[in-house]
Amino acid sequence: MLLRRLYSTAAHPARFKLPPTIKQVLSANGSESSTTSVTGWIKSIRKQKNITFAVVSDGTTPEGLQAVVSKERGTSPEMLKRLTNGTAVRLTGNLIQSPGRGQEWELVIQEGDKNAIEILGDCDIDTYPIQKKSLSIEYLRDNAYLRARTGQIAAMLRLRDSISKNLSRHFESQGFTYTHTPIITASDCEGAGEAFRISPIQPTTPSLSKTDASSDANTPIEFFSRPAYLTVSHQLHLESFTTALSRVYTLSPCFRAERSMTGRHLAEFWMLEAEWNLATRCDSIEEICAFVEGLIRTSVDHDSQDVKALWAEKGMEVEEFKMFRAAFDNAQPWRRLTYTDAVEALSTAYVNGHPFEFKPVWGESLSSEHERWLAEVYVGGPVFVTDYPIKLKPFYMRVNEDGKTVACFDLIVPHVGELVGGSVREERWDVLSKRMAEHGLLPHPDQNEDATTDSTYQWYLDLRKYGGAPHAGFGLGFERLVSWVGGIDNVRECIGMPRWTGRMIM
């Protein structure tokens, strides 16, 4: 028989398990002296005459694990020389409660075991970009491929992982379905004209020469038989799913060809977006605010090791940290404030001499300085600003009874600004149809209901025709949440491999 069962001695694959990570080793509260193997990179090493101390990290915890190696125990000078910062090793030893300060456990390398120290990958220490000395943010951006080796970036990546898993659990408990909406789309949800356009490059020889690519881009072919863009928001498509699955969410990349160079914008960023059929009819905005607040409070472990590691740079004594903590420690709900009241408060402060660059005026956008003043000074914590003027917000937000404002909110948090934006969606066919026509999003502004002409947005209007229930939703900027929770000033340090105008390393 030609077929042979290779590896017939393998354990049942469904039970296959990788060996524990350092996090798993430490959280298992292993008994002393049990033989333990860990794999990771040397973060720091101190070689003394008869003993060597090395901190090894596998990236699963902020601290790593200290290993203690005695010279007599079979370590050759050649081996010791190769043990430098950045080297990948597998160490086998006894896990004991550390007699030294600064760590609870340490790994003592076993006597006489030649395989106790195994070098998995040498590090060229002379050119290693991640030296122990303090590295500038800009330098690390240039060396993005290795910057996750630093404590800050690794903690940020674990924070993203932790928050997204918690978000997911919370949504599941509330009956939501996780969905995948398209990245390539025919529509530009917010109509800001800052979308990226896509086109195929023609099949070329495997070489990826830049000249070929550029010349192809000059003769675009509509791969999809119509112009295609990268999505700036998943909301409209999520609404389509809502009208069948009731409650849906996605955590997905979004794109904006924004030429902004601020610390709050990326060309590629991740958005958490959710849409659901409303449970309450009388106080919909409060339902969304309460949902969003509950979601964030549940999903952020504001006391985690990684959060502490991230704030360590600024220090726990700064006002910014205290304000962040208070938002989670205080049991009382975050403040709700109408846009009208917010402008009134801002105006009073302006009249009383607060040096705003822009005078607060009802009907105009809140500027960044206004938002920050509201959150940091006036409220001293997160604030939901609700019911903005109709002209400031997109066509899909539900028009309030007053005809001047829409049922929406922005959640503004201290030191970051707008973190979440959401609204009740306009479910009334006639009102929406009129607003879409005003925005030039329908081919027939005469509101001919029977118009069958194809339009990029016709389907969105039609959702209201076939059992469209009152519903609401929001979008949360994932990097901004990470920025707030980790006290990270620039969103470029809130994502592994950031992209912004002029910059795309890797």
Added chain:
Amino acid sequence: MLLRRLYSTAAHPARFKLPPTIKQVLSANGSESSTTSVTGWIKSIRKQKNITFAVVSDGTTPEGLQAVVSKERGTSPEMLKRLTNGTAVRLTGNLIQSPGRGQEWELVIQEGDKNAIEILGDCDIDTYPIQKKSLSIEYLRDNAYLRARTGQIAAMLRLRDSISKNLSRHFESQGFTYTHTPIITASDCEGAGEAFRISPIQPTTPSLSKTDASSDANTPIEFFSRPAYLTVSHQLHLESFTTALSRVYTLSPCFRAERSMTGRHLAEFWMLEAEWNLATRCDSIEEICAFVEGLIRTSVDHDSQDVKALWAEKGMEVEEFKMFRAAFDNAQPWRRLTYTDAVEALSTAYVNGHPFEFKPVWGESLSSEHERWLAEVYVGGPVFVTDYPIKLKPFYMRVNEDGKTVACFDLIVPHVGELVGGSVREERWDVLSKRMAEHGLLPHPDQNEDATTDSTYQWYLDLRKYGGAPHAGFGLGFERLVSWVGGIDNVRECIGMPRWTGRMIM
């Protein structure tokens, strides 16, 4: 004081809960006669003289819930008329064990309660695209915005949700970090020249006129100061994270401007990709195969209601379903077969008269017919084909001792074909450097280690210079998994809003 605490009576937001979905109502095993409200769409309705039966679905279960409405109980004829297929309603009644067949529970509308039936959204039944009658797949593709109202598409979307959550749990238990790798990239991992190219459109007026967009595309501007593409794979970037976090994965969109019209390819598809530092040194390929098999077995609930609903169309008696079930019911590991043995088996079959279109030859790709024969006929289940010839596989796969093959595998499953592809990654600097130079991916094919010239792929090579440990990884086509598990013939029905050449609805 201007600021007022709106909604001061609101419950603590962290405790805010949406009312239960139909799935939650049914799985709570509620006691009879408790007052229950459900919200959803009427899927079917039977109006008899004194009684009306309506099945309501909120998209959280395949069956929905049957509601029973007696005419005497306050339902006006006008209201009854509006209750049609597709109407969104909120129904309040008593949940009782159903005396009828076909369902365990039913909702009996309460006597005298005027709010027992609330219409949330009327449905224009004359033009409603999702009529009860059987709808063709092509028709539903044209009406993508509403097709999740059908049982098949809704079940598929729930299946995606369920599998991705289970995958996530399994990865977490094995110490992996969920990461976000970039969508916009400078590199084309597989060098096939089938990437999409992106460019900004200049800010225009809010109108999204096609002419504007096209003319802008004719004068591309390098937003990132170098050509930018949509990623075809996240592997290379994941490897960068692996070299700091040890074990990482992502479930993320990938893109290919492939002009294929088969049922196995999409222009936008989701890939599950993982990379990790190997635990075993002696039998690395088996470690990956065992990991992948364990992951799939754990993450697929092959006996779920949704899986049954999806297979109902084909019927549980078909050979295809039996073969699918057996892969999960059988405790023995899925088969492993080297490429060499696979070609030998194919050749024997060919010589014995099996009518393959392409003659199986060592050194050439397995064609689709070869793969399917191996899985469906030769093995009768999933099969890992390992150790392909070096020339058939990309530059990053680890070269075996024989110098002719690479340490890789394809997991081939019956009726779908290739589901997963993975390999040990080449961790040896000198071997990788040579292979990259051969593929034209390095500026200096003379292997000058000190070359500092910038290159799109230089960082990938450099990962091996600074503690690069032996590691491995794989990519799993998410839609293909859904196709296999749900018995769905075309991947266009395995994603909510499919995109392929010439087609992008919505």
